[in-house]
Amino acid sequence: MSVHNTLKPSERMKIPRQDSIEQDPMERSRNFNEVSHGLNEERALIEASRCLECRDPLCMNGCPVSIDIRTFIQQILDKDYARAVRTIREANSLPAICGRVCPQEEQCEAVCTLGKKHAPVAIGKLERFVADFEMERDLFAAPAVSRRNGRRVAVVGSGPAGLTCAAELAKLGYRVTVFEALHAPGGVLRYGIPEFRLPRTILDLEIARIRALGVEIHTNFLVGRTATIDDLFAEWGFEAIFLGTGAGTPHFMGIPGENAIGVYSANEFLTRVNLMKAHKFPEYDTPIRIGRRVAVIGGGNTAMDAVRTAKRLGAEDACLVYRRSRAEMPARAEEVHHAEEEGIEFLMLTSPVRILTDERNVVTGLVVQKMKLGGPDASGRRRPVPVEGSEYALAVDTVIEAIGQQPNPIIQATTDGLQVRKNGVVVTDEAQKTSREGIFAGGDLSRGGATVILAMRDGKRAAASIHNYLLSKVLEQERVI
Amino acid sequence: MYQILDKQFLSPTIARFVIRAPFVTLKRKPGNFVIIRLDETGERIPLTIVDADPSEGTIVLIVQGIGKTTRTLLAKARGDTVADVAGPLGTPTHIMENSVVACIGGGVGTAELLPITQALRQAGNKIHTIIGARNRDLVILKEEMAGLSDTLTVTTDDGSYGTKGLVTDALSSMITGGIPFQAVYAIGPLPMMKAVSAVTRPHGIHTVVSLNAIMVDGTGMCGGCRVTVNGTMRFACVDGPEFDGHEVDFDELIMRNRSYLEAERIANQRFEAGAAGGAP
Numbered sequence: 001m002s003v004h005n006t007l008k009p010s011e012r013m014k015i016p017r018q019d020s021i022e023q024d025p026m027e028r029s030r031n032f033n034e035v036s037h038g039l040n041e042e043r044a045l046i047e048a049s050r051c052l053e054c055r056d057p058l059c060m061n062g063c064p065v066s067i068d069i070r071t072f073i074q075q076i077l078d079k080d081y082a083r084a085v086r087t088i089r090e091a092n093s094l095p096a097i098c099g100r101v102c103p104q105e106e107q108c109e110a111v112c113t114l115g116k117k118h119a120p121v122a123i124g125k126l127e128r129f130v131a132d133f134e135m136e137r138d139l140f141a142a143p144a145v146s147r148r149n150g151r152r153v154a155v156v157g158s159g160p161a162g163l164t165c166a167a168e169l170a171k172l173g174y175r176v177t178v179f180e181a182l183h184a185p186g187g188v189l190r191y192g193i194p195e196f197r198l199p200r201t202i203l204d205l206e207i208a209r210i211r212a213l214g215v216e217i218h219t220n221f222l223v224g225r226t227a228t229i230d231d232l233f234a235e236w237g238f239e240a241i242f243l244g245t246g247a248g249t250p251h252f253m254g255i256p257g258e259n260a261i262g263v264y265s266a267n268e269f270l271t272r273v274n275l276m277k278a279h280k281f282p283e284y285d286t287p288i289r290i291g292r293r294v295a296v297i298g299g300g301n302t303a304m305d306a307v308r309t310a311k312r313l314g315a316e317d318a319c320l321v322y323r324r325s326r327a328e329m330p331a332r333a334e335e336v337h338h339a340e341e342e343g344i345e346f347l348m349l350t351s352p353v354r355i356l357t358d359e360r361n362v363v364t365g366l367v368v369q370k371m372k373l374g375g376p377d378a379s380g381r382r383r384p385v386p387v388e389g390s391e392y393a394l395a396v397d398t399v400i401e402a403i404g405q406q407p408n409p410i411i412q413a414t415t416d417g418l419q420v421r422k423n424g425v426v427v428t429d430e431a432q433k434t435s436r437e438g439i440f441a442g443g444d445l446s447r448g449g450a451t452v453i454l455a456m457r458d459g460k461r462a463a464a465s466i467h468n469y470l471l472s473k474v475l476e477q478e479r480v481i
Numbered sequence: 482m483y484q485i486l487d488k489q490f491l492s493p494t495i496a497r498f499v500i501r502a503p504f505v506t507l508k509r510k511p512g513n514f515v516i517i518r519l520d521e522t523g524e525r526i527p528l529t530i531v532d533a534d535p536s537e538g539t540i541v542l543i544v545q546g547i548g549k550t551t552r553t554l555l556a557k558a559r560g561d562t563v564a565d566v567a568g569p570l571g572t573p574t575h576i577m578e579n580s581v582v583a584c585i586g587g588g589v590g591t592a593e594l595l596p597i598t599q600a601l602r603q604a605g606n607k608i609h610t611i612i613g614a615r616n617r618d619l620v621i622l623k624e625e626m627a628g629l630s631d632t633l634t635v636t637t638d639d640g641s642y643g644t645k646g647l648v649t650d651a652l653s654s655m656i657t658g659g660i661p662f663q664a665v666y667a668i669g670p671l672p673m674m675k676a677v678s679a680v681t682r683p684h685g686i687h688t689v690v691s692l693n694a695i696m697v698d699g700t701g702m703c704g705g706c707r708v709t710v711n712g713t714m715r716f717a718c719v720d721g722p723e724f725d726g727h728e729v730d731f732d733e734l735i736m737r738n739r740s741y742l743e744a745e746r747i748a749n750q751r752f753e754a755g756a757a758g759g760a761p
Contacts, residue, residue, distance in 0.1 A: 287744030
């Protein structure tokens with residue numbers, strides 16, 4: 001019992017975990033509207049009442065940005081939703097986005113005490129509930145901004161790492177310019193994550209709020225080509241630079257037939273739809289080929305996004321081809337569940353061998369082979385081994401490869417002294433410092449492929465490091481004088 | 482928004498635009514291109530930067546109206562705007578020095594060849610230029626190219642201007658005539674660049690071609706522009722657009738560039754309906 005919750009722990013444990021209200025699977029697999037409507041107030045209150053209010057809450061340690069989860073859940077119980085969202089915002093400036101796309105089951109909810117014997121508290125859904133409440137009631141209060149100090153910092157890339165870093169630095173009084181290569185800001189939140197998981201109104205709103213802090217965003221500006229990092233220091237007057245350019249270069253499998261018509265990287269497929277709105281062709285000019293049967297190769301969240309998008313574009317059959325088993329799939333359980341509900345077929349322990357084409361080089365099929373699991377590999381997962389003589393052909397007209405990506409090499413190739421790993425990942429220390437003075441990096445660029453929340457954490461840490469760096473630079477200059 | 486400061490027709494279907502895009506001019510080199518998007522519903526298309534003036538903050542684009550986007554751009558006037566211009570993109574041209582080179586432009590490809598020819602001239606090369614086009618109307622930049630070249634040959638498919646025939650006929654006779662070419666720069670339709678590469682291969686003349694693959698972002702993110710060069714997958718947007726013509730799998734790219742023929746037909750129909758006064 002507590003002042004917030006009069007139920008005894010034993011009673012709380014008996015309450016079932018509350019589900020989000022969702023669009024009907026058959027209905028939603030034909031539209032791009034958001035799949036989940038989240039919890040309503042009634043369900044949110046029930047869900048919040050399940051929290052055991054642990055004296056030493058593990059959930060907070062499980063959160064990459066250390067949101068005070070117990071407190072915000074208590075504030076929900078008190079029906080003080082505005083304060084609950086303020087509690088979240090102290091640690092996380094994009095709650096409506098994280099409440100939707102964070103893998104809570106691997107973070108806060110994975111360590112929830114209730115989860116040891118029962119289903120964990122739906123922390124992510126509660127976060128989304130209060131974030132949406134804030135949006136609907138227009139309760140957002142702009143954070144306090146320190147007096148402008150006139151010092152300039154450049155942020156390269158406007159994805160979750162860059163946006164977070166820019167916002168934090170602006171709050172500290174810096175004059176921040178964000179450089180974005182595409183015509184619209186948001187990075188992977190714009191071109192990668194589909195609208196049915198993250199409505200663009202939310203993204204646009206968050207970006208408008210960051211602009212309101214005084215952050216300037218230059219779109220159509222590819223750092224490394226339009227201006228180099230050295231130019232930004234020498235000619236543009238920036239004193240520090242944060243690199244948050246993500247992992248945008250797609251991998252291809254290297255199987256025969258890959259350059260046929262009807263083969264896409266997931267990046268291209270999703271960019272055509274999410275950024276260019278190819279699903280609205282010919283109202284929008286960008287076309288996309290979908291065909292009747294689509295195979296998506298891969299088992300991560302990007303593969304899920306691609307296969308569910310293919311279904312929404314009108315594919316009669318959309319299947320997922322993954323070489324390991326269900327247990328090794330890196331995609332979030334919720335996404336896998338949603339995909340299944342929408343009628344996505346899962347071909348597990350199945351590996352692509354070659355793509356079949358006709359005389360015009362158009363895809364006519366995908367030859368696959370069955371796999372079995374052998375001993376553990378470097379990643380600790382059991383290695384898939386081909387089953388002799390198990391090849392067969394899937395009749396498909398579109399093949400989408402979602403097998404991973406790595407950082408875009410343009411900045412690394414045009415910046416001297418930046419320590420880069422073989423896979424293009426920029427090396428940083430724990431404070432997000434790179435090997436070059438004044439240059440910081442974070443997100444997928446320094447991780448190779450991770451999550452929105454980890455990118456945000458890096459952006460936040462980098463902002464603190466940049467602040468320290470620029471303060472120490474002033475002190476040094478004063479000493480010299 | 483990027484404003485069109487000037488527009489001149491070079492032929493009934495080809496126009497030269499001067500567009501204000503100051504950041505694009507800063508580091509632009511011959512061989513670079515931009516990605517443009519006309520408006521909110523527009524697609525992103527690559528166009529070679531023909532010229533740039535950093536002091537004025539302007540770039541020059543020469544565009545032939547073929548698909549919906551280029552035809553819509555051609556219908557724009559001085560003072561109109563283009564929503565997005567991103568660049569300079571791509572790897573700049575490697576410019577030979579003090580050599581004997583052929584510059585071969587096919588159709589609107591001649592516009593893309595112009596800045597390279599300028600750079601080759603400055604680098605002290607002896608330049609033999611061949612401009613090829615289907616007919617007289619499509620021969621562009623003849624005076625400009627003549628001013629940069631030691632010799633200029635014009636060929637048209639129908640003989641309506643210059644010599645009747647193909648650029649490869651002119652190139653072959655120059656090679657057999659004894660001009661000791663050290664390099665050939667060829668920009669034009671894919672079949673032309675393929676044919677030029679076939680002519681130069683037996684003579685071992687280094688041949689640079691510029692590939693107009695289908696692109697979305699133009700920054701290496703989508704892989705839509707992937708081409709097979711020397712048996713390896715390369716991205717035309719960042720590794721190119723220029724490659725060794727003897728190593729390019731032209732047939733594959735020719736087929737890839739036909740990926741959206743049906744969509745292009747639909748878009749063109751809508752454009753024509755709109756231009757005729759109907760609903761777009």
